[in-house]
Amino acid sequence: MKSNASRLKTTHKDIEDLLLLNNINPYLNKTIKLELKMIKETLQDTNIDNIKPEILEYLVSKYTQYLLPNSGLGNTFLNLSENLFKSLALLRKNANFTACIDSKIDCELNLKEIPQQGISIETVIHHIIIKYLSDVPNYSSNYVPLNVIPPSLIPSILAKFACAIINPNLAYESYAGKAIEAEQLAISHIAKIIGFEPEKALGYFTSGGSSGNYWAIRCALEKAFPGWGKKGFKSFLDKEPVIIQSILGHYTNINAARLLGIGTDNVITVPTKQNFGICLKAFKLQMEKAIKDKKQVICIYLIAGCTDSFGVDDIKGVFDIREELCQKYSISKPHLHVDAAVGWIYGIFKNYSVNDNPLGFDLETIATIKSLNNLYSNLRYADSVIVDPHKHGFTSYTSSALIFKNKKDLLLLQKDLEETPYFTEDSFCSFPGAYTPETSRPADGPLMLLSNLYALGYEGYQTIIGYAIQQTNALKSKLEFNFSKSLQILNKDVPGTSTIWRFYPNGTDREKAHTRELFGTTQEDALFIQQINEYNYRLFLEAKSLRGNKTPILGYSNQVIIGKSGIPISGWKCIIFHPLVDINSIISHLINVFNNEN
Incomplete structure (x- = not known):
């Protein structure tokens, strides 16, 4: 058998013969002539002695x-997986941050440059993967109630791990297999939880709540200006x-307004009430004014679980106003979209018997569950809802879904067949890539949620979230008891697992001070808010400096609510997703911080 080198030499001779033939035959195809010339030049630059197939075979085997x-x-x-898991176990120490593991790096490993020759996977595990997962808040522990980031439950972690191995792409049925069915099933379950009819609803998992909100507004544009996707700005020149x-x-x-060409000046904001919900009277005035000004209200965006306070807009109230004004002025209905990224999961309590109370919650928690059922039953009035299972669904990032109550709305976003020439094997109308913005979508989002839903069932979710609510109610009571003269809870009557509060210096009447912050309109009132904001942030920085490695990490928001002065009111926050957060440790820490300052 000929070696590669001898075969190459033979090829070289054959090409020379062809080029000689080319000189004899002037009618030889010009393209062939050019290719032959390029091949000859390449071969002339090639050192035959450097062709060593045994080296290539070794490297192919290595990599x-x-x-x-x-x-x-x-x-x-x-x-290697066992090696990784052992390292992760060391990384996840019993503390509020992952361990800072910065092993001594081999002198030949320069992390500022990609190595010419690959390094061992063991080295990658210790010097790349583990190194860059150090000093991260330990979200799976009960020390991190700082924001709407949950501990990932084991079923969802396993689902994500499995998806990384199998690697399905949900944008296209041929690339996804049965994973397509997982997404459809997850969407159906979510629809039922939020009060949509699963048979009529349709949706998909996307790359986060921001993407879902963007695409809901994109749908609103298409409903208001049919053909907008093709015609663009020309389709709404007559109306703003x-x-x-x-x-x-x-x-x-x-x-989204900026990216879609609507313009940020065309986002009309409406004041909220003390419960963080939209003011219906102000909303009606703003919507009616926009109609009279010949503007077209394309989308009404509401919240069911504000990121900090967990406040909920009056969805039914806004729905009724929309119906009234659209009938009065004979105009098309704007799309009603609800951001329920945080609060969607509270629909699991719809089937909980508060009278029998089978899980044994205390009376205050039962009252909270009743309140949640009243508020979140109104999700059914929305045209579309965004949900984030990577919040109260206890999955890892990213798991978000956009769901339309009427599947016809989602189909408004469907692309033309000509736009997707790559997808030819499947029926065009069935593959998700026809209407989703992404053409690459992992299957871990729906599979993580399904794994949690089936592993926990209604009882499991009700237990974990219900107990977290009970802990939140207890924290609010303990804060008021221990700081009766110096602390105001800003979302005291908002049901859920969030607690937002604000400290006031000794000698300040906290109730009068907070009333002034909400309703004061003078320059002095605005200055007062800024001073209390600065006071609280200084305390927060002090809390960080005094925090031990097992002290729960608390959050801080620069804008919890905005009073009549227009100045944002800031506050501390504790969002209990992990039901075993030690609230007594939080109280002790805050007492220490407050006493140090005063």
Whole structure:
């Protein structure tokens, strides 16, 4: 058998013969002539002696070990996985942050440059993976109630791990297999939880709540201006599109208005009440004014679980006003979108018997559950809802879904067949890539949620979230008891697992001070708010400096609510997703901080 070198030499001779033929035959195809010339030049630059197939075979063998075998997982992967898990166990110490593991790096490993030759996977585990997962808040522990980030439950972690191995792409059925069915099933379950009819609803998992909100507004544009996707700005030259939301609406909608060409000036904000819900009277005035000004309200954006306070807009009240004004002025109905990224999961309590109370919650928690059922039953009035299982669904990032009550709304976003020439094997109308913005979507979002839903069931979710609510109510009571003259809870009557509060210096009447912050309108009132904001942030920084490695990490928000002065009111926050957060430790820590300052 000829060696590669001898074969190359033979090829070289054949090409010379062809070029000679080319000189004889002037009618030889010009393209062939050019290719032959390029091949000859390449071969002239090639040192035949440097062609060493045994080296290439060795390197192929070396680096293809990083591929999984055709079946099973292989010993290499299993052994390395065990190595990784042992390292992760060391990383996750019993503390509020992951350990700072910065092993001594081999002198030949320069992390500022990609190595010319690959390093061992064991080295990658210790010097890359573990190194850069150090000093992260230990979200799976009970020390991190600082924000709406939950501990990931084991079923969802396993689902994410499995998806990384199998690697399905939900944008296209041929690439996703049965994972497509997992998404459809997850959407159906979510629809039932939030009060939509699963048979009529349709949705998909996306890359986060921001993406879902953006795409809901994109749908609103298509409903208001049919053909907008093709015609663009020309389709609404005669009317100015506007979005109406509360002043506490998520900033992603401002960005969506910017990206979609609506313009940030065309986002109309409405004041909120003390319960953080939109003021219906002000909303009606703003919507009616927009209609009279010949503007087209394309989307009404509401919140069901504000990120900090967990406040809920009056969805039914806004729905009724929309119906009234649209009938009065004979105009099309704007799309009603609800951001329930935080609060969607509270729908699990709809089937909980508060009279029998089978899980044994205390009376205050039962009252909270009743309040949640009253508020979140109104999600059914929305046209679309965004949910984040990576919050109260206890999955890892990212698991978010956008759901439309009427599947016809989602189909307004469907692309033309000509736009997707790559997808030819499946029926065009069935593959998700026809209507989703992404053409690459992992399956871990729906599979993580399904794994948790089936592993916990209604009882499991009701137990974990119900106990977290009970802990939150207890924290509010303990804060008021221990700081009776110096602390005001800002969301005392808002049901859920969030506690927002604000300290006032000794000698200040906290109730009068907070009333002044909410309703004061003078320059002096605005200055007073700023001074108390600065006081609280100084205390918060002091709390960080005094925090031990087992002290729960608390959060802080620069804008919890905005009073009549227009100045944002800041506050501390504790959001209990992990039901075993030590609230007594929080109280002790805050007492220490407050006494140090005063």
